[in-house]
Each structure stands twice: as C-alpha cells, then as structure tokens.
Amino acid sequence: MEKNNDLENLPVVSICCTTFNHASYIKDCLDGILMQETTFDFEVLIYDDASTDGTSEIIEAYQEKYPKKIFPICSKENNFSKGVRGMSFVYNIPRAKGKYLALCEGDDYWTAKDKLQRQVEFMEKNPDIVFTFHNFRRKEGDSLKNPFLYPPSFNKDVYVLKFKEAFNTQIQPLTMLFRKVISKPKELNVLNGDALLIALLLEKGKGAFLNFTGAVYRIHDGGIHAGKHKYTRISNSIASREKMLKYFDYPVKGELYLKLAHYYKRLAKLDFKRGHFFKGMNHLNWLLKYSFYYITRK
Template identity: 35%
Template sequence: MEGLKQKKISCHIITFNHKDYISQCIEGLIIQRTNFSFEIIIGDDNSTDGTREILVEYALKYPDIIKLNLRSKRGKGVPGKQNFLTTLAMCKGQYVSLCDGDDYWTDPLKLQKQVDFLEANPDYAICYHKVKVLKNEALEEDTITQKVPETTTIKDLAKGNYIHTCSVVFRNNLFDKLPKYFDKSPVGDYFLHMLNARYGKIKFIDEYMGVYRLHETSVWSSKAQAKREQIWLNFLRNIRKNFDKEVQNILDDQIRQYQKLRDKRIKARFVKIIKSFFCLKK
C-alpha cells in the first residue's frame, strides 16, 4: 500500500545522451536520507548512446522509486522541452525537485533540508541552495549566478535568474496549467521559477549540495553572444504578460539593460569595421 500513497516529493530528471553522467546523477538521488517517501521520475529524450539502457537497469533495481518516461522520438521545437513537460506531468508529489541528467547532488540530506523548510514555512514557494560548477573536470565556485539574500521574492527574480536547476525544490501544482508560450519558450527553468514565485517567497540555503556541469558545447553555450542576447530579449518580451504590472516593470528594466548591451556591442563592431576600412585604404 505504501507505493500507492502520494509521495512527498517527485524528483524530476531529464536526460539525452548522458551515458557518462547519468549514473552519478541517479546515485545522488538514491543516497537521499529522508523521513518521507519520494519518487524519481526520469525522462529520456530517445538517447542513442546507451543512456536508456542504464536507466532501465536502475528502474529494475529500484522499481518502487524510479519511474521512466522513455520517449520514442525527440520532441519537435525547443530541444528537450517536450521531454521536460511530459516528465513534469508524471510528477505527483507535494513538492518537485529538478536535476538535469548531467548534473548531480552531493548532500544526502538535501531533500530533507529543503522539504523541512517548506513544510515549516507555507509562505515560501521555492527553496534552492548553493552549487559548485564543474568545468573542464575541475570544481569551481559559482560565478554564473548573482549573490542574493536568504529570502527573495518574484521582484528580485524578475531582475535575472539566480537559481541553478539542480538546486531547486518547489511546491507542486501552485497553478492549474502552464501558459501556452511555455512550450515554445527557449528558457524553461527561469520561466517556471517566475511562475511559481507568484505564489510565495524564495528561500536560499547557504550550503553546497549539488554540482552544475558546464559544457562549452551545450546548445546555449555554443551560440554566439549576440544571438543569446537576442533570444533572451525575445523571451523576456514574451513572458512579461503573465505577471502583474509591478513585475512587468522590473522585467522591462531587464529588457532595457540587454538592449543597451546589444547596442553597445553593435556600435563597437561598427567602429571596428570602419577602422579596418580606413586602414585598408591607407
């Protein structure tokens, strides 16, 4: 009967061709020590490198904990988005944690700490923590996200994302359905955090409990800086209508900041071209 009861938390993992990393990711969840039950929901986007076979082995070994979403073909549109959404739909727990298949957790009490906090503080919707960044096989301090206070709100988050995906736990089913644009959005985690933050505050636990693996060849990192800025600008413009006027104004400030960066970059490139032209004439 235990398996039929609602799990306290659903651990959401998505993966695609993560053969070299997925075992470390799953083991970080298996070692969790909790006084509540949890489930691990893993979505595989039709991997071809042996990842799927590893997942099946784990599911057979831990049938009461692991459930698989084995997609027969990759989703159309934004890479991984359909895998993310269909796997999220399988998460029935009171809370949801996120972790990509190439990242991993390092603290066996991670879930217990985060769920304990959210249970004791119903006015909070999200809880996240510090992570290390793994780059070129070396662990580094996180210089990607900005430093913020232990408690923040949607007004802070609207200035820019500071939550690593592998660190977050949030209350499930805070709203009925995702906006239509979510399916097309090039950014999923930040959009989801913003939507959840409409319903409560955000807690930061100042402890290292996970590792974010940075790939220079990832879909996002491999794009030119100018292209990333344009994608982000379009993304912000498309999500702003889902929030109240005050949050829209903060998002507009973020949009203006990116526009200034883009314009400055375009101007610098133009000046460089002009200088090169006159040098050639000489």
C-alpha cells in the same frame, strides 16, 4: 475512521529529470538523487528525449533496480528538434504525485545527501515560501569551481529574497525545491525555461536561499546554453521573455520589461563593439521602449 492508504503512500517529493545524450553523466545524476537520506518517500520521473548514445539503456538498468522509485519515459522521437520546450513541464510535472517538486537535468548532479530533507523541513515550517534554493558549484571538464559567490546579504542560514531581487539572482533550477502550484501555459514554448519557472513561482509567493552547497552544474559542449556565443545567449533570453510578456500581469510583467531593457542594452554594447552601429541603435531603441513600458505600466 479508516485511513486512505493511497494518500499515505504518495511521495512527498517528485524529482523531475530530463535528459538527452547524457551517457557520460547520467549515472552521476541518478546516484546523486538516490543517495538522498530522507524521512519521506520520493519518486524520480525521467524523460529521455530519444537519446542515441546509450543513455536510455543506463536509465532502464536503474529502473530495473529501483522499480518503485524510478519512472522513466524514453521517447522514440526527439521532441526538442520538433520545437517542444520545457520538457519537464510537458512530460514530468503533469504526472508528479509529490507535494513538492525538485529538478535535476541528466548532466548535473547533487552532492549533499541531506539536500531534500533540509529543504522539505524548512518549507513545511514556512508555508509562505513557495520555493527554496541553495548554493552550487560549476564543473567544466575536470575542473570543479568554487561555490557560486552570492552577495554578502546571503551569508546567513536562511535569506528570504525580496520580489525584485529574485529576478536578478542566480537561481539554478537543480538547487530548487518548490511547491506543486504552477503549470506552464500550453501554447508557451520558451528556450529559457529557468526564467519561466521563476516568474511562475513568484506569482505565487516568495523564495528563500538556504545556505549550503549541494549540487554541481556541469558546463559542456552538449548543453543547450553552454558553448553558445554571448550574443546568441542574450538573444535567446530576449526571445523567451518577449514570448512571456502576454502571459503575465504586474508586478511580474514589470520585471520582465526591466530585464528586456537590460538585455537590449547588452546587445547594443556588443553591436557597437563590433562596428554594427545600425543594429546597436535599433537595440537601444528597444531598450528605451521597454524602459518606457515599465514606467508607464503599459
């Protein structure tokens, strides 16, 4: 019986990268991806949202050097400004050929050469695990912070998260490897794509933490969330999860209710601190409503 060469040639991992005006950072991102030492093939899918600072030219140069590895889409118009959210869901994941997906935004980068190898090997041996993630460091300007401090329970080679725990754990998408088992509802646009990704995956199975540090999350003024006031960030988190509610059933929906109650509590505290008592009372009312919805499974 002849083997299907097309199937044999498929990459095991599809790495999805979205970028916009990351000329100062995109080389670090691509070098961190291309240094991966694996026993399997991987592809690099890039979506550039009409950068104007030379990012596209850098990507094109890398693509010319690695034509069988890098597959970019360089848009002529900026779709974020038109309201499109979740760029990898829209432009990268639908064309992914890999069994597994990994994410790395154009301003972040990987630091461990065996990142993908370790994650794939673990997931091949554990079919009940839908996604894995690992530790990371933050970088602000030239300051590289220590690895993120996870709870003591994470201090083992592998830690499988409980369902509720996964919604309250810092999971950076650039550290994740997940099975290609999800798709975004077409009409759902949310700014907090991280929350949507985790919710979609937890509908399918469990997540596991692998105890190594293998990536850097960069914080800079050009980031979508960085530089925004705390009040704005919390408001964005609320707006995203309220949009998500009608697309999920329990138990995910219940965790969304709890998160919304938590965020409204934080807003209320900020309101009262500023002397905005009417707004604070209104947000406390929403806290009570979502807590009630959680308890009654409304």
